[in-house]
Amino acid sequence: MTHRLLMMLPVAWLAACAHVPDKLAPVTLNAAAPLGGVDLGSGTGAAWPDAQWWKRYSDPVLNDIVDLGLASAPSLGIARARFDSARASVREAGANVGAQVNLEASYSRQRLSENGLFPPQFLGFNWYNQADLGLQASYTFDWWGKQRAAIESVVDEARAKEAEGVAAQLILVSSIVDTYFGWQVDQSRLQLARQRVANAERLEAIAVARIKAELESPDSLSSAHALAGAAHEQVAVLEGSARLRIVALAALAGRPAAQLPLLAPRPLPPMAAELPDDVGTDLLARRPDIAASRWRVESAQKTLDAARADFYPDVSLKALAGLQSLTLGKLLEAGSGVPSVGAALHLPLFDAGRLSARYGFSRAQLQSAIADYDDAVNGAVRDVATQASTRQQLLAQQKERGLALASAQTLRRATQARVRAGVTDLRPQLDAEQDELAQADVLLQLQGAALSVDIALQRALGGGYGADARLAAQPANPSTPTQNTP
Secondary structure, eight states: OHHHHHHHHHHHHHHHHTTOOOOOOOOOOOSSOOOTTOOOOSOBOOOOOOTTGGGGGOOHHHHHHHHHHHHHOHHHHHHHHHHHHHHHHHHHHHHTSSOEEEEEEEEEEEEOOTTSSSOHHHHTOSEEEEEEEEEEEEEEOOTTSHHHHHHHHHHHHHHHHHHHHHHHHHHHHHHHHHHHHHHHHHHHHHHHHHHHHHHHHHHHHHHHHHHHTTSSOTHHHHHHHHHHHHHHHHHHHHHHHHHHHHHHHHHHHTSOGGGSOOOOOOOOOOOOOOBOTTHHHHHHHHOHHHHHHHHHHHHHHHHHHHHHHTTSOEEEEEEEEEEEESSGGGTTSGGGBOOEEEEEEEOOOOOTTHHHHHHHHHHHHHHHHHHHHHHHHHHHHHHHHHHHHHHHHHHHHHHHHHHHHHHHHHHHHHHHHHHHTTSSOSHHHHHHHHHHHHHHHHHHHHHHHHHHHHHHHHHHTTTTOOOOHHHHHSOOOTTOOSSOOO
8 A cells, every 4th residue: 555655656746747837938127228319418427426426516504404314204214114124024034944943841730531531440540740842853845946935035025125215215315405405596596586676676766756856657656666566576485485495304304493404595506417428228227216126026036936836845854852751750761752753745736726826926926026127217217318308408598598697787787887977867777787687586597497407317317326236237037946946
């Protein structure tokens, strides 16, 4: 009988392996950003952003606010908690692999039932003691790579969580920098708006004086009032915008507004119009969101390998070095030994489709991870192309607006000369100054918009993140087995 069972094992093995899914064809992910044909501007040769890219603006107050945000932002705390959870999962998965050794000890006192299988009258006692002491060891062979694939899947998921944390930090820092320079733009525009208010009030006073002197009709005063009212309104709008940006900065930094560093108006920093030379080839390795997506593809690949390995048999060895005695005093004697050695074979034959369903789910998860990766790549290309093109457009607009401002300044100097010569009154000069201030205000708005786009471009270029060199160089291949499989 035993001989027949042994001969049936290979047949059962072949039957169980007959429905093992075929290996998937290799899947190659994009190794470079598809930026061909995208107009990124003529300038190249700039360096990639470093890990503290905001320090390129040389503003110590901004650096202090960013440090506050990195130290206390709730979003970063959530990202760190997720990474710690993933790292704990790695340790848990690793603990389930290899040899397992357990020490078990027990002692009990039990009464025999008078109506049981062995009556106390037959044995001569009603109560008895039971002492057990054993050292149990087990080892499961990972011939098909299932355990290793499961560990690697959890490790890759932890790496994805870590990259997600970096992406969250990048979003936070770029939001702080953009809000801070938005406040600086508001302050510069406020200076111009207050000058426009002063000029409008002077024009209003001149109109009142000329009406009293019966040199003009009262209608001229209405237009002076409208001009002054518009100037006052712009001041109110900009002051409100600056206050809101302070509130936003405090929220981003995770501190009350009173604990923020003292803000002071500063000139806006200059910007470079160049991009890195190798932006197409290195972008994917420098974006934390793309790195996270790629790690998830790797993790899904390992999960699929583990699901496929479930179709093959598991073989484990077990050994027990134990002692058992009815009296505690004789427990450590040689005659109390109850050692045992055994082997176990788990061979899936019929499982109502459970393994196939799990494999199909893992395969769908892999395809979903690949689609997410492709979407992240397309989003990165769109992000870089949009920000680079917008920056080029704004720089061109600044150049043209600078010419318009120079013309307004020339006109203002000419009117000043005529006023000094007594050829005309002060009104043409004030009108020219109002036009100059308006042109300067538009130029400031363009500079602020260009700076905001520059910040967004630093984020689009990865903000100094550096992905694992292996991921940057090798395509993911979900068909690659973790070990040799039949």
